[in-house]
Amino acid sequence: MLHLDADAVERALSPRALVDALRTMFREGAEAPLRHHHTLPSRDDERPGTLLLMPAWQAAGQGYVGVKVATVFPDNPAQRDLSAVTGVYYLAEGGSGRPLALLDGTLLTRLRTAAASALGADLLARPDARTLLMVGTGALAPHFIRHHAAVRPYTRVLVWGRDPAKARAVATAVSPDLPDGTVVEPVADLAEGIAVAxxxxxxxxxxxxxxxxxLLRPGQHLDMAGGFTPLMRETDDEAMRRGRVFVDTDGALVECGDLVDPLKAGAITRADIQGDLFQLCRGERPGRGGPEEITVFKSVGTALEDLAAAAFAYERATGIA
Structure with missing residues (x-):
């Protein structure tokens, strides 16, 4: 059985190729049951941890079957200088179940999360988008910037976080990976960044x-990928009212506060959800309706994305792809 550590996974999964691999998987489809959530005990001064089990499979004899086992401890970065999300991915042959590979699930999760975000932007953001604002300075931020830059020719990337030093660090780290001439810089005022993004x-x-x-203005695309529980929010009900809202999967409607709260409050209804990545990638639902429209994309992740990333990494590592 092949073992792909984090370095091997990163070598196998270039941003544009991974975005396209996810696009193909959403178009072709796979079985991905709603993930299993199990709350884990934590110290009294920390948020609870979560154990996630995320299986997915393709049709027998036509693909792969796999499962990610991951833990999420939101306070890891601040308390232990560890990633909030860690895990492993087990990939097997569809139809037979023959073990194929064990992959680093921590980096795989970061890369596929960034790729799904970029896929949403590729389907919904204006084609002439040139300024990206990255909100957040955690482990995901550099990957998000690289993947978004793979689907739009940004000339300016702004990074905002509560800690200005971390924003500067992200900007410095990611700058060499972007095309020559791209201005990458921290922004101290979030409102200032929103105004130009x-x-x-x-x-x-x-x-x-x-x-x-x-603060949103006509023509903007708002992408949210951080919140994955009903207690987490990255925007308010006003944003959901003003924008045309899309999701990665229906799981977003029950798993994240950015949708659970406004749906419960009546700020939006389920009929206001314009489509998901399956429908967008298959051309079953229209994306952006015009240049002045505000689009909102909320993703919570799905095992289908893990399967697509793991299968593509395996094929690249073995020379199949």
Whole structure:
């Protein structure tokens, strides 16, 4: 059985190729039951941890079957200088179940999360988007910037976080990976960044709205990928009212506060959800309706994305792809 550590996974999964691998998987489909959530005990001064089990499989004899086992401890970065999300991915042959590979699930999760975010932007953001605002400075931020830059020719990338030093560090780290001439810089004032951004991408673990809907302007695309429980919010109800809302999967409607709260409050209804990545990638639902429209994309992740990333990494590592 092949073992792909983090370095091997990163070598196998270039941003554009991974975005396209996810696009293909959403178009072709796979079985991906709603993930299993199990709350884990934690210290009294920390948020609870979560154990996630995420299986997915393709049709027998036509693909792969796999499962990710991951833990999420939101306070790891601050308390232990560890990633909030860690895990492993087991990949097997479809139809037979023959073990094929064990992959680093921590980096795999970061890369596929960034790729799904970029796929949403590729389908919904204005084609002439040139300024990206990255909200959040955690481990996901550099990957999000690289993947978004693979689907739009950004000339300016702004990074905002509560800690200005971390924002500077992210900007410095990612700058060499972007095309020559791309300006990458921290922004101290979030409102200032929102005012000039064409695409706003959020990857935070916030429990309170970070991006005010009132500050959004016509033509912007708001992407949110950080919140994955009903107690987490990255924007407010006003943003959901003003924008045309899309999701990665229906799981977002029950798993994240950015949708659970406004649905419960009546700010939006389920009929206001314009489509998911399956429908968008298959051309079953239209994306952006015009240049002045505000689009909102909320993703919580799905085992289908893990399967697509793991299968593609395996094929690249073995020379199949």
């Amino acid at each position: 064409d695409v706003i991408s959020c990857a935070t673990s916030s429990s309170a709205p970070v991006v005010p809907g009132a």
